[in-house]
Amino acid sequence: MENESYVKIMTEWDIVAARQLGRNIAKELEFGTVDQARITTAISELARNIYLYAGQGEIRIERMNVYGKCGVKVTAADNGPGIQDIRKVMEDGYSTSGGLGAGLPGVRRLMDEFDITSSLQEGTTITAVKWIR
Amino acid sequence: MVARIPILKLYNCLLISIQWELDDQTTIQFQEDLLQKIHETGANGVVIDLTSIDVIDSFIAKVLGDVISMSRMMGAEVVLTGIQPAVAITLVELGIHLQEVLTALDLEKGLETLQRELGEKAWRTNPM
Numbered sequence A: 001m002e003n004e005s006y007v008k009i010m011t012e013w014d015i016v017a018a019r020q021l022g023r024n025i026a027k028e029l030e031f032g033t034v035d036q037a038r039i040t041t042a043i044s045e046l047a048r049n050i051y052l053y054a055g056q057g058e059i060r061i062e063r064m065n066v067y068g069k070c071g072v073k074v075t076a077a078d079n080g081p082g083i084q085d086i087r088k089v090m091e092d093g094y095s096t097s098g099g100l101g102a103g104l105p106g107v108r109r110l111m112d113e114f115d116i117t118s119s120l121q122e123g124t125t126i127t128a129v130k131w132i133r
Numbered sequence B: 001m002v003a004r005i006p007i008l009k010l011y012n013c014l015l016i017s018i019q020w021e022l023d024d025q026t027t028i029q030f031q032e033d034l035l036q037k038i039h040e041t042g043a044n045g046v047v048i049d050l051t052s053i054d055v056i057d058s059f060i061a062k063v064l065g066d067v068i069s070m071s072r073m074m075g076a077e078v079v080l081t082g083i084q085p086a087v088a089i090t091l092v093e094l095g096i097h098l099q100e101v102l103t104a105l106d107l108e109k110g111l112e113t114l115q116r117e118l119g120e121k122a123w124r125t126n127p128m
Helices: A012-028 A033-054 A104-110 B024-041 B058-073 B085-094 B107-123
Strands: A004-009 A057-066 A069-078 A113-119 A123-131 B008-010 B013-017 B045-049 B077-081 B102-104
Touching: A004 A012, A004 A033, A012 A033, A012 A057, A012 A069, A012 B024, A033 A057, A033 A069, A033 A104, A033 A123, A033 B058, A033 B085, A057 A123, A104 A113, A104 A123, A104 B085, B013 B024, B013 B107, B024 B058, B045 B107, B058 B077, B058 B085, B077 B107, B102 B107
Parallel strands: B013 B045, B045 B077, B077 B102
Antiparallel strands: A004 A057, A057 A069, A069 A123, A113 A123, B008 B013
16 A cells, blocks of 8 residues: 555645545544544645645645554645745734635644745645544 | 535525535535525525535635625525534634534524524415
């Protein structure tokens, strides 16, 4: 079984595809139903951010096994315009799209680990991990 | 091809049971279809049942919230029913509280909520 799967995000249909892939992997790893919903929702938000702000990019989903701890790692990567002020996008209620996405603070709350790197003109990479409890 | 969500009329109410995962286009199409149906039928109550939905992201929540405001503007009250525990948890964690939205545990209680909100008029068997 492959450890990493990915979906290219180019159209809004790819958001559904990424979500479904995430849900299938979360199910397969035997996450509980609430965590399955958290992971699937987080992927949906990250994929939508790519679609809205970068136009295109990809969502990678990895199965993790670190010292017997299992989980899933979601990476959202794009070569879009980058984020000018990361601190600001991590504030609740901040949006540049008129409130389309609940944004990154929401994704951070849904997942256990969250990391973001971004540079202007080069793109943004966000990783988020959920561990099986 | 955009899938259309069926909208059923029951006396003065419209009933919608969303049975499959919502994508953006289906959700937006539903918004238009519901408002059109309210306009055609003069319905003053709407129940949207989400029992089969296991994920609602912020976009779908926003479109649902919008369609509720729009329906209200047209004179129809909307109740969301059957929100799954996992959906409620993820929505609140996302920061979406749906605070001004009427909700009920299931379709039956949703219809009762509407009945209370609208009074007797929603349940006349021979509307105008």
